[in-house]
Every structure is written in C-alpha cells, then in structure tokens.
Amino acid sequence: xxxxxxxxxxxxxxxxxxxxxxxxxxxxxxxxxxxxxxxxxxxxxxxxxxxxxxxxxxxxxxxxxxxxxxxxxxxxxxxxxxxxxxxxxxxxxxxxxxxxxxxxxxxxx
Numbered sequence: 192x193x194x195x196x197x198x199x200x201x202x203x204x205x206x207x208x209x210x211x212x213x214x215x216x217x218x219x220x221x222x223x224x225x226x227x228x229x230x231x232x233x234x235x236x237x238x239x240x241x242x243x244x245x246x247x248x249x250x251x252x253x254x255x256x257x258x259x260x261x262x263x264x265x266x267x268x269x270x271x272x273x274x275x276x277x278x279x280x281x282x283x284x285x286x287x288x289x290x291x292x293x294x295x296x297x298x299x300x
Contacts, residue, residue: 202232210241221245236263243272252276 243255
C-alpha cells in the first residue's frame with residue numbers, strides 16, 4: 192500500500208490517515224500523522240483526541256485529552272477517557288514519587 196507524501200495531504204487527510212493507522216494498530220504511524228495534523232491545526236479537538244489514543248504514556252495521553260477538552264469542553268469521549276485515566280491504578284513511582292537509589296535501576300545482567 193502506498194501512502195501520500197506528507198506535504199501532499201490536507202489537515203483532514205492527516206486526521207483520517209492517523210485514525211486509520213490507529214484502527215490498524217499502528218500507533219507509531221498514527222502519532223506521526225496526527226502530530227503533523229496538530230502542528231498544522233492545533234485548534235482541532237478531534238486531532239488531540241486521536242493523538243491521546245495513539246500514546247501509551249499516561250502523561251502524554253492526559254496532556255492531549257486536556258488540550259481536547261480545552262478546545263471542546265463538551266467532548267464526552269475526551270472527558271470519559273480522562274476520567275478513566277485518572278481512575279487507573281497508580282504505579283509505584285507515581286504514587287510514591289520518583290524512585291531513586293539502587294532499587295530504581297534494573298539489576299545488571
């Protein structure tokens with residue numbers, strides 16, 4: 192399958208291709224495409240919502256969801272995703288602060 196060159200796509204095409212990549216499970220490609228879309232049109236809440244779905248890291252997801260809600264406070268999908276992210280069990284590092292000392296690093300092989 193051939194993909195259009197980055198400069199050849201409109202904002203909506205970046206969004207559509209990014210969402211298609213998400214559906215296909217290609218989060219890396221989705222991040223690239225949606226990242227281009229957000230650089231071109233940072234006021235599009237749909238792009239921020241899609242970008243949030245493309246990240247695994249909670250902090251990045253939270254940032255994208257908060258941007259989405261700042262642009263569209265009525266987005267139920269963004270609000271629900273942010274609530275779910277907030278309700279997710281905290282990891283040790285997040286709950287107790289950053290880990291330091293020898294237990295913070297993996298043991299040498």
